[in-house]
Amino acid sequence: MFKAWPAFFFFALCASAIAEPDFKSLGQRALTLSQEYIRIPSVNPPANTAQTAAFMQKLLESEGIECKLFESSPGHVNLVARLPGKTPGKGLLMLNHMDVVPADASRWPVDPFAAQLKDGLLYGRGAIDMKTTGIFQALTLITLKKEKLELQHDVLLLCSADEESGGDQGAQWMIARHWPEIECEYALDEGGFGTRDLLSGKGELVFGVSVAEKKIVWARLIAEGTSGHASQPVPDNANDRLREGLNRLDAMLKKDPGVQSRLLDDFQKRVSGMADNKFTRAIQRDTLSITSLRSGVGDPPKVNVIPSKAEATLDFRLMPETDLPGFLKRVQTLLGEIPGLKFEVTHSTDPTPVSDYRTPLFASIEKAIQREYAQAVVTPYLVPFGTDSNGLRQKGVKAYGLGTAVVDASIIASMHSDAERIPVDQFEPALRIYYRVVADYASAP
Ligand SMILES: [Zn+2]
CATH class of the missing domain: 3.40.630.10 (Zn peptidases)
Known part of the structure; x- marks a missing residue:
C-alpha cells in the first residue's frame, strides 16, 4: 500500500x-x-x-x-x-x-x-x-x-x-x-508517411520522417543532323544521335548509381528489410526519367521524312551527397563525344544539407508515434521528390x-x-x- x-x-x-x-x-x-x-x-x-x-x-x-x-x-x-x-x-x-x-x-x-x-x-x-x-x-x-x-x-x-x-x-x-x-x-x-508496405518488405509499420531530398536537375538534350528522304538513311540522323545520347546516359547511371546516402545506413538499422518498389529504388540512387521526346516534321509527323532536329527533356534526381558539378561534367564529357548533340541544364536545385535528426524535435516525433503505435518503427529517410x-x-x-x-x-x-x-x-x-x-x-x- x-x-x-x-x-x-x-x-x-x-x-x-x-x-x-x-x-x-x-x-x-x-x-x-x-x-x-x-x-x-x-x-x-x-x-x-x-x-x-x-x-x-x-x-x-x-x-x-x-x-x-x-x-x-x-x-x-x-x-x-x-x-x-x-x-x-x-x-x-x-x-x-x-x-x-x-x-x-x-x-x-x-x-x-x-x-x-x-x-x-x-x-x-x-x-x-x-x-x-x-x-x-x-x-x-x-x-x-x-x-x-x-x-x-x-x-x-x-x-x-x-x-x-x-x-x-x-x-x-x-x-x-x-x-x-x-x-x-x-x-x-x-x-513523411506511416506505412506498412511502402518502406518495409516485411509488413512492419514504419513512419519515414524525411530529413533530406534528392537534388533536381532538369535538362534538354538537343540533337541536330541532316534531313532527307527516309528511303535513304543518313549517318547523321538527329534521331539516331538523340538515341545514342540517351543510351549513354542510361549506361552511365547503371554503372554508377551515385553516392549511397549515409542516412540510409540508419534507415537499414531500424527497418528490417527495405521493400523493393519504385519509391525505395529511387531513394537509393541517382535516377533519370525521360519526360518528353520531340521530333519529326509535320503534325502528325511524316513517317517518310528524316527530321533535322530531335529533342528530349530529362529529369535527373541525384542523391543528396552526389557532387552536382562533377556529375554534370561527366555528362558533358560523355555526350560531347557525339557530334551534333547539345546538353543544356534548364533548372537545378542548390545544394541542400541533410537535416540533423539527433534532436529534441525528432525525439518528440518518435515518442508521439510510439505512444500511438507501440510497435511502430520511426526512421529518418529521404524523399525522391522536391x-x-x-x-x-x-x-x-x-x-x-x-x-x-x-x-x-x-x-x-x-x-x-x-x-x-x-x-x-x-x-x-x-x-x-x-x-x-x-x-x-x-x-x-
Ligand atoms: Zn505537396
Whole structure:
C-alpha cells in the first residue's frame, strides 16, 4: 500500500501535466474542415490561394489567432500565424501548401473537388497532398491555444501558395522576402508517411520522417543532323544521335548509381528489410526519367521524312551527397563525344544539407508515434521528390517531412493521381500524433 504512493503521485502528476484535448471530436472536426477546404479548387496553375487563405484566416481568427497575409503576386496569397513561446529562438514552423495540382475530372471516379466520402475514404484533390495536413497543423495551433499550454518556443504556421510550381510565389518567396516572419530552428513539412508496405518488405509499420531530398536537375538534350528522304538513311540522323545520347546516359547511371546516402545506413538499422518498389529504388540512387521526346516534321509527323532536329527533356534526381558539378561534367564529357548533340541544364536545385535528426524535435516525433503505435518503427529517410523544405534547409533550418496518417502504398501513390484519397479512420489518430509532437517539443525547455 505504502509502496503505491509514489506511483500514485507520479500518475497524478502526469495526468495534470498532460491533460489532453478531446481528440475524438477534434478528429471529426478535422474531417469536416478538410472537406470544406478541398472544395476550394486552389489549382496550380494559376495557384490562386486567396480563397484558401481566407478560409484558413477565418478558421484561425475565429479562435483568436491573428493571421498575417502576404501576397507575392496577384492571387498568390501566403498566410502566417504564430503562438509566442517564452524563450526566443528555437521556434517550430508548421508548413503546408494550399495549392494543388490539376485534376482531370473525366478520369476520376468521383468529382475531385466535391470531397466525397466513399467506402471509408475521403476523395479529393489535396486529400494527401496536402490539405489534410494543413488542417492538422491549423487545429494543432488552435488546440495549443485552447489548452493554454505554456509554450517555451514559438509555434508558427505558414500556409503557402505555389509549392506545386516550385514555390517561387510561396515558401521560397517568403524565405527570400520575409524571412524574419517565419524564421525558425525547426520545420515540419510534407514528405513523411506511416506505412506498412511502402518502406518495409516485411509488413512492419514504419513512419519515414524525411530529413533530406534528392537534388533536381532538369535538362534538354538537343540533337541536330541532316534531313532527307527516309528511303535513304543518313549517318547523321538527329534521331539516331538523340538515341545514342540517351543510351549513354542510361549506361552511365547503371554503372554508377551515385553516392549511397549515409542516412540510409540508419534507415537499414531500424527497418528490417527495405521493400523493393519504385519509391525505395529511387531513394537509393541517382535516377533519370525521360519526360518528353520531340521530333519529326509535320503534325502528325511524316513517317517518310528524316527530321533535322530531335529533342528530349530529362529529369535527373541525384542523391543528396552526389557532387552536382562533377556529375554534370561527366555528362558533358560523355555526350560531347557525339557530334551534333547539345546538353543544356534548364533548372537545378542548390545544394541542400541533410537535416540533423539527433534532436529534441525528432525525439518528440518518435515518442508521439510510439505512444500511438507501440510497435511502430520511426526512421529518418529521404524523399525522391522536391518540397518547400529545400529552401528552409538552405537557411539552416532542421526540416522534417512528417505524415502522421497510416496509409498503404496505393494511397501514397494516389498523390497527383486520378483518385487521391485518405482513409477517414486516420483523422483522429493522425491529428493526435501531430498535436502531441508539437505540444511535446514546444512545451519542453
Ligand atoms: Zn505537396
